[in-house]
Amino acid sequence: MIDPSQNLSAVRDIAIARGKVARIAPTIPESEARQVVDARGRVVTPGLIDLHVHVYDGVAPLGIPADPNCIAKGVTTVVDAGSAGAHTFPNLRKYVVNVVDTRVFALLNISVVGQSTLSPDNPWGELIDLCLANPTLAIRAIEQNRDVILGLKIRMTENIAGRHDLDALKLTREASDAVGLPLMVHIGGSFSTLPKMLDLMRRGDVITHTFRAGAGGILGANLRVLPEVRKAVAGGVRLDVGYGAGSFGWSVAEAALKQDLAPGTISSDVHQ
Numbered sequence: 001m002i003d004p005s006q007n008l009s010a011v012r013d014i015a016i017a018r019g020k021v022a023r024i025a026p027t028i029p030e031s032e033a034r035q036v037v038d039a040r041g042r043v044v045t046p047g048l049i050d051l052h053v054h055v056y057d058g059v060a061p062l063g064i065p066a067d068p069n070c071i072a073k074g075v076t077t078v079v080d081a082g083s084a085g086a087h088t089f090p091n092l093r094k095y096v097v098n099v100v101d102t103r104v105f106a107l108l109n110i111s112v113v114g115q116s117t118l119s120p121d122n123p124w125g126e127l128i129d130l131c132l133a134n135p136t137l138a139i140r141a142i143e144q145n146r147d148v149i150l151g152l153k154i155r156m157t158e159n160i161a162g163r164h165d166l167d168a169l170k171l172t173r174e175a176s177d178a179v180g181l182p183l184m185v186h187i188g189g190s191f192s193t194l195p196k197m198l199d200l201m202r203r204g205d206v207i208t209h210t211f212r213a214g215a216g217g218i219l220g221a222n223l224r225v226l227p228e229v230r231k232a233v234a235g236g237v238r239l240d241v242g243y244g245a246g247s248f249g250w251s252v253a254e255a256a257l258k259q260d261l262a263p264g265t266i267s268s269d270v271h272q
């Protein structure tokens, strides 16, 4: 059993009564139980939290159904990271958040269409036209859904945010400041440099795909962590993994860890 809230990582028996944990002890006699589940060799833990998933199945082309991919795998709470924007959020709420068993929160994409454009057969992302970045509509959607929306999301890759990526980030900043919630920035392969983006980020904001390989990442010459990244982290910017298969480079992660730069959160970015 692993429970960080109790500093516990050990072999334990767990008694459950009326759907709740009743007792945790090195051994609990089987004779006291009506039903015994043998969990030897497995990890028993409180529900995991995944800070970056895409569960707007059927609307965001890369989305996946929440329950088979989240709660069925031990992840009880997730944050959908920008699958929906102001125009598509109402139905993320209606058809996903309100009906699935997984507890779903969301970051609202600054683009009104969310991540509904990009797919393997349509390489143009949600901010390729800057007109789709609308802080006024984002603010309104957030004010109406503060119980679900925890912040904003922007993807800064060039085929998504074009050459006006910093303008789009400024609009995201505007919405973020207006509602007093953080923003998450998806980095990598951008037109503008990472230090220029970090200039627009504040305490509590999140970089996702932190250990991505290739251009626009956290490492500079000789695989050294960029000084601007260290400064941002010292100022309270959080580093998220956002694994997503293609958004994680082992060589980058290993180099960063050797320089004592560790992620704050390990998220999956699970998607199709």
Ligand SMILES: [Zn+2]
Pocket (backbone or CB within 6 Å): 052, 053, 054, 081, 242, 244, 269
């Ligand atoms: Zn993502």
